[in-house]
Amino acid sequence: MKLTNEQLERYSRHIILFGGKGQKKLLAGKVLVIGAGGLGAPAALYLAAAGVGTIGIVDYDVVDLSNLQRQIIHSTASVGQRKVDSARHTLEGLNPDVHVVTYNEWVNSQTLPQIIDDQHYDFIIDATDNFPAKFLINDACVLGGHPFSHAGIIRFGGQTLTYVPGKGPCYRCIFDTMPPAGAVPSCKEAGILGAVGGVIGCIQATEAIKYLLGQGELLTGALLTYDALTMRFRKIPVGHNPHCAICGDAPSIHELIDYKQPVCESKVGKGSL
Known part of the structure; x- marks a missing residue:
């Protein structure tokens, strides 16, 4: 694949960093973003701007006025539209090189493997807002051998880690089981500084x-x-847990489970911060 003159100009700052060969890798890359909300919005925008060739967007919600304080992929004109449609319109307007694939459906044990396999995504971004979805995404990626980025935000803070098969811990290694119902306030209850999602x-x-x-x-x-x-980042070393239920030495989880504890008043896979 030869870069066009327009692409050479569009990605010129990238090409300075890692050359045309690196930019071609991005154009050939496929990333799935699960959740088109406070995390998924900035993530998808920067992936599209970078020229990642295929971006999948999963969400089963519509744009609400209260989303616009942080979900910057949507606009006032998008209120009432399906989030996946609003996101696709924005991404295609930002970069016509990008192929945007939308999935207006709940993520569950049946749909998630199908979505991941649909385009054979190279990397997955968990931008959901509820524990059932996060555990489901982790388990699907571990069982399927897919690298992914976990993240969560609430109030004035956030956290993130990356899982790569065979390298480091998965989400369950650190957060073994879901917290009891009511133990963690929802984003609707606790609030969220929009820029933290960014x-x-x-x-x-x-x-x-x-x-x-x-x-x-x-x-x-x-x-x-x-x-x-406090404008403070902290990088906490975490190791693989040999007793992890899905990636440990004697795993007890061998198939995907649909968990039932909703957080942020959303169904599994629906919420997106």
Whole structure:
């Protein structure tokens, strides 16, 4: 594949960094973003701007006025539209090189493997807002051997880590089981500083881009936390848990499970911060 003159200009700052060969890797790359909300919005925008060739967007919600404080992929004119349609319109307007694939459906044990296999995605971004979806995404990626970025945000802070098969812990290694119902307030109850989603979502996009390029040090073996009030990042080393229920030495989970504890008043796979 030869870069066109327009692509040479569009990606000129990238080409300075990693050459045309690296940009071609991005154009050939496929990233799935699950959730078109506070995390997925900035992540998808930067992936499209970077020229990632295929971007999948999963969400089963419509744009609400209260989303616009943080979900920057949508606009006031998008209120009432399906989030996947609004996201696709924005991404295609930003970069016509990008093929946007939308999935207006709930993520569950049946649909998620099908979605991942649909385009044979290279990397997955978990931009959901509820524990059932996060555990489901982790389990699907571990069982299927797919690298992914986990993230969560609430109030003035966030956290993120990257899983790559055979390298470092998975989400369950650190967070073994879901917290009891009511133990963690929903984002609707606790609030969220919109810009925090931008910070963490951009890190998720960066991880995906580094993975596609095969450059840099990923957040494998580390949980990165961010506190916006103190403007402090903390990189916490975490290791593989040999007793992990899905990637440990004697795993007890061998198939996907649909969990029933909703957080943020959303069904599994529906919420997107």
